[in-house]
Amino acid sequence: MGTGSSINLDSDTTSHTGNDDAGGQLYVSLKMEDYTPKGDLFPHVFGSVPLVGSWDPSKALPMERESSSMWQLSFVVSPNHETLDFKFLLKSKDNTQPCIVEEGPARQFMRGALQGITRLAQFKLNADVVLEYRVCIKADRVSPFDLAASWRAYQENLEPSTVRGISDVSINSSHEGGENGLSASLDLDLEQYVIPAPPTSVVYAANLTENPRSLKYDASDNGAELTNPPPTIKEPEVVDPGKEAVGPDRAKMNHSTGMVESKSVGTFSPVQKQYNDKGLFVDRGVGSYRLAKSASVTSLPDSESKNSMPAAAGAVAAAAVADQMLGPKEDMHLAIVLVGLPARGKTFTAAKLTRYLRWLGHDTKHFNVGKYRRLKHGASLSADFFRVDNPEGMEARNEVAALAMDDMTAWMQEGGQVGIFDATNSTSNRRNMLMKMAEGKCKIIFLETICNDPKIIERNIRLKVQQSPDYAEETDFEAGYQDFKMRLDNYEKVYEPVNEGSYIKMIDMASGKGGQIQVNNISGYLPGRIVFFLVNTHLTPRPIFLTRHGESRDNVRGRIGGDTVISEKGELYAKKLANFIEKRLKNERAASVWTSTLQRTILTANQIVGFPKVQWRALDEINAGVCDGMTYEEIKKNMPEEYESRKKDKLRYRYPRGESYLDVIQRLEPVIIELERQRAPVVVVSHQAVLRALYAYFADRPLKEIPHIEMPLHTIIEIQMGVTGVQEKRYKLMD
Numbered sequence: 001m002g003t004g005s006s007i008n009l010d011s012d013t014t015s016h017t018g019n020d021d022a023g024g025q026l027y028v029s030l031k032m033e034d035y036t037p038k039g040d041l042f043p044h045v046f047g048s049v050p051l052v053g054s055w056d057p058s059k060a061l062p063m064e065r066e067s068s069s070m071w072q073l074s075f076v077v078s079p080n081h082e083t084l085d086f087k088f089l090l091k092s093k094d095n096t097q098p099c100i101v102e103e104g105p106a107r108q109f110m111r112g113a114l115q116g117i118t119r120l121a122q123f124k125l126n127a128d129v130v131l132e133y134r135v136c137i138k139a140d141r142v143s144p145f146d147l148a149a150s151w152r153a154y155q156e157n158l159e160p161s162t163v164r165g166i167s168d169v170s171i172n173s174s175h176e177g178g179e180n181g182l183s184a185s186l187d188l189d190l191e192q193y194v195i196p197a198p199p200t201s202v203v204y205a206a207n208l209t210e211n212p213r214s215l216k217y218d219a220s221d222n223g224a225e226l227t228n229p230p231p232t233i234k235e236p237e238v239v240d241p242g243k244e245a246v247g248p249d250r251a252k253m254n255h256s257t258g259m260v261e262s263k264s265v266g267t268f269s270p271v272q273k274q275y276n277d278k279g280l281f282v283d284r285g286v287g288s289y290r291l292a293k294s295a296s297v298t299s300l301p302d303s304e305s306k307n308s309m310p311a312a313a314g315a316v317a318a319a320a321v322a323d324q325m326l327g328p329k330e331d332m333h334l335a336i337v338l339v340g341l342p343a344r345g346k347t348f349t350a351a352k353l354t355r356y357l358r359w360l361g362h363d364t365k366h367f368n369v370g371k372y373r374r375l376k377h378g379a380s381l382s383a384d385f386f387r388v389d390n391p392e393g394m395e396a397r398n399e400v401a402a403l404a405m406d407d408m409t410a411w412m413q414e415g416g417q418v419g420i421f422d423a424t425n426s427t428s429n430r431r432n433m434l435m436k437m438a439e440g441k442c443k444i445i446f447l448e449t450i451c452n453d454p455k456i457i458e459r460n461i462r463l464k465v466q467q468s469p470d471y472a473e474e475t476d477f478e479a480g481y482q483d484f485k486m487r488l489d490n491y492e493k494v495y496e497p498v499n500e501g502s503y504i505k506m507i508d509m510a511s512g513k514g515g516q517i518q519v520n521n522i523s524g525y526l527p528g529r530i531v532f533f534l535v536n537t538h539l540t541p542r543p544i545f546l547t548r549h550g551e552s553r554d555n556v557r558g559r560i561g562g563d564t565v566i567s568e569k570g571e572l573y574a575k576k577l578a579n580f581i582e583k584r585l586k587n588e589r590a591a592s593v594w595t596s597t598l599q600r601t602i603l604t605a606n607q608i609v610g611f612p613k614v615q616w617r618a619l620d621e622i623n624a625g626v627c628d629g630m631t632y633e634e635i636k637k638n639m640p641e642e643y644e645s646r647k648k649d650k651l652r653y654r655y656p657r658g659e660s661y662l663d664v665i666q667r668l669e670p671v672i673i674e675l676e677r678q679r680a681p682v683v684v685v686s687h688q689a690v691l692r693a694l695y696a697y698f699a700d701r702p703l704k705e706i707p708h709i710e711m712p713l714h715t716i717i718e719i720q721m722g723v724t725g726v727q728e729k730r731y732k733l734m735d
Contacts, residue, residue: 028109031136032063032071032088032121038131040092043071044099047086047106057099060089065637084109088121088135100125109137162565163599166606168615190583193731195715209368209422212375213407310361310417311651311662311703333412333442334526337421337434339498340449342488343460345510345539348723349449350422356533356672359665359697362417362526367408369423370470372400379469383486388494398430405434409441418526426495435501445527446503447534456510456539461485463723504531510539536677541722544675544698545581545683546691548713549600550574554629555713561621561628563598569734570604573714576733578607580716581683585611590680594671596620596687605685618667621687625658650707661707665693672697695719698726 032043046060063071077084085106091099103122107114120132336353338346350366357364373381377396385393401423408419419442425431431446438444451457461484465471471480498505502521509515517535522528550570554562566574585591591611595601596619605613627635627642636643646653654660668690675682675694684694692709695701698719701709716731 026077026139026141028075028077028084028137028139030063030073030088031066031138033134033136034069035071035133036069038090038125040094040097041090041100042093044089044091045073045086046089048084057089057091057101058095060091060099062093065634088123090123103130107137109139113139161563161599163602166602166615168597170613190580190731193580193733195730195732197717197728197730209366209371210407210411212372212403213410310363333409333416334418335408335412335421335438335442335444336418336530337425337431337444337446338423338449339425339431339446339503341426341491341495342424342484343457343464344449344451345460345723346424346449347422348539348725349447349506349534349537350420351725352537353447353530353533354420355697355700357418357530358700359672359703360529360669361662361665361703363415364418364420365408365411365416366420366422367404369397369401369404369421372404373397374469376400376403380473381470383483383490386487386490388490398433401425401430402433402437405437409438412442424491426491428496428500431498431500444501445522445530446498446501448498448503448505449509450497450505450507451510452508453510459723461488502527504534506534509534509537533673533676536673538677538679539723540679541720542679543681544719544721545584545681546695546717546719547577547604547683547685547715548688548691548711549598549604549685550577551713552600558631558633559629560632561624564600566600566603570600573734574604574607576714577604577685577716578609580731580733581608581611585681588681591683592678592680593683593685594619595685596690598687601685601687605683608683611683616671618671619684619686619690622661622664622689623655623658625655627655627658651704661689661693662703664689665703665706668693691717699728700726 030045035043043063044057044060045063046055046057048055061073061075063073066072085108087102087106089099089101091097100123103124104119114137121135123131123133125131336350338350340346347368347370350368354364354366373396377385377400384390386397387393404423405421408416408421412419421434425434425446435444451460461481465474465477465480465484471484474480474483503519504522505518507516507518509517517531519531522531550566550573552562552566552570553564554560555570556567581591581593593605593608593611593613595605595613595615597615597617598620601619602613602615624630627639630638632643635646642656646655651661654663671694675684684691686694688711689707691711692706695709695711695717696703696706698721712732714732714734716733718729718731720727720729
């Protein structure tokens with residue numbers, strides 16, 4: 001057991017004047033070592049004012065486990081208090097068992113000093129068994145300011161912030177500081193640091209769109225069988241709220257793999273379903289859903305049905321609630337109908353917009369009419385099929401467009417929120433047909449892409465011939481190229497620019513020379529966000545590098561949150577990272593480095609020279625609230641209900657007085673918009689939760705997967721953005 005001891009303040013504490021006492025507080029820490037819980041008995045402290053004010057054991061204050069063998073209780077008292085009498089005791093948390101008070105007289109603490117002799121805490125379980133534990137009693141004088149800044153953090157980080165002198169926007173031209181004796185150099189060949197990444201093979205974007213419901217496709221045949229006749233314009237179904245709508249199991253539908261896979265987010269909580277006559281659910285965090293009930297509400301909706309509310313927080317959720325309560329029924333569902341000649345980037349724009357809306361929490365699907373055409377009529381159709389004087393071809397193309405539109409509106413009736421309808425839709429007749437089909441079901445916004453740059457059009461045509469399934473069986477590239485040019489001519493003969501309804505026109509936005517966007521009759525939160533997103537997108541190829549900060553002291557301790565400096569290992573990674581960026585971007589004319597406002601990211605990026613650095617508050621780690629600075633084991637022991645709530649739904653779980661992953665996504669939207677707008681490489685040095693959310697956007701990962709995405713330390717993820725989509729490469733610089 002060792003000898004008993006108590007730690008008092010040094011004797012010179014009595015030299016403080018009365019004025020000093022008046023300006024500070026005593027931070028008292030009581031610790032018990034090597035205690036292993038005996039059944040339901042845990043260490044407590046009770047005593048006189050100002051600790052408890054009662055010698056009633058049922059009101060004793062519990063000590064908390066600081067480590068596997070240390071229990072602690074800390075409190076603050078005025079330095080001029082007369083006497084504090086207290087004792088240790090063992091008791092159950094629910095007072096169901098008799099407590100065991102330590103043997104001996106009460107301990108007396110006066111003016112920051114323990115009176116009497118030092119001794120072990122002895123507990124007599126029975127006549128034969130006596131337990132002894134070493135206790136430590138310490139008091140420190142601190143100012144009210146230090147207490148307000150969290151005494152625990154002050155104790156663990158005695159040195160002040162090391163980045164106070166670094167401005168929010170800075171650029172350094174030379175390395176700061178010297179080597180720490182550890183090798184930070186990288187071999188010239190960076191490829192040797194590449195590690196496996198998720199599959200990112202380039203796949204034709206239209207093939208990653210939704211599979212047709214109304215077509216039964218036989219892989220052994222060149223076409224598909226129509227399971228139902230072409231849909232007619234019909235009134236929306238009246239659904240009995242007490243019955244669940246029957247539809248296909250979309251979870252079992254086949255999807256291709258890839259970075260921009262088009263699939264439903266599928267992250268809606270069962271208790272978030274909404275019926276117009278039964279009120280509305282608002283997500284307030286796990287375990288805290290609130291229902292605004294009407295007088296007729298008698299039961300909760302079926303938990304398996306989908307709802308038209310986004311899986312989101314903040315502004316997105318607020319806007320959705322307003323639209324649900326005040327907007328017309330069809331405004332609850334939005335159809336973005338693409339318009340434009342072939343090779344104008346419609347499918348690329350549709351895929352990008354789908355990815356953005358899903359990431360914000362809106363259930364969004366991409367319907368490509370070309371995919372329907374290939375499944376119904378085969379892929380090897382010549383340019384004659386698209387001639388204006390080919391009535392059979394015109395009828396066939398209108399038929400598959402109607403099938404796709406009917407599939408999209410049917411999906412919306414089941415709870416889908418935003419449908420992206422991807423086709424040329426190049427005539428007023430076609431667009432009027434779609435508007436009639438959408439009446440009473442969804443709101444249509446036409447999105448027209450116009451490009452007048454011959455070089456960009458030529459590049460897009462060549463990519464189309466290389467990647468499109470329409471020319472997969474054409475071995476002669478030149479023959480395919482000429483056929484597509486004739487197809488384009490056929491469309492140009494009948495093309496009619498959009499002038500009807502609500503529309504957005506993107507004119508020469510991909511040229512890199514500014515371009516313009518025209519909008520007509522656009523209103524509402526979500527349409528406004530779409531316009532803002534489209535204004536900032538372009539096709540300029542550039543890399544984006546995502547990396548966590550170097551290992552911090554809290555990483556070593558296993559604590560979450562905080563604002564500690566980086567460890568020696570983290571300092572080594574900072575130098576390796578700077579070396580990597582210097583080699584990787586040596587041929588780039590411009591680049592920028594973004595960090596959070598926390599010092600572990602700023603210190604990690606500090607060694608990178610020659611590029612401007614920008615601190616973003618939005619890139620700060622997820623706010624752990626009252627759990628900041630704790631280990632997950634401490635949360636599990638001291639806050640078991642919070643631990644279990646987080647375990648059940650990490651996406652929506654919000655730390656007490658902190659954030660959820662959905663909150664993080666909302667504050668990251670300006671970061672995503674700016675990353676889309678940037679035309680030069682960007683290095684993002686941030687934190688695990690933040691990088692998970694950013695990576696999920698580029699990789700088109702479902703929201704429910706975000707909290708579980710692997711984001712290891714000392715690893716760089718390179719995201720390559722360009723006309724072919726998003727590709728990824730990973731580098732591991734050190735373990």
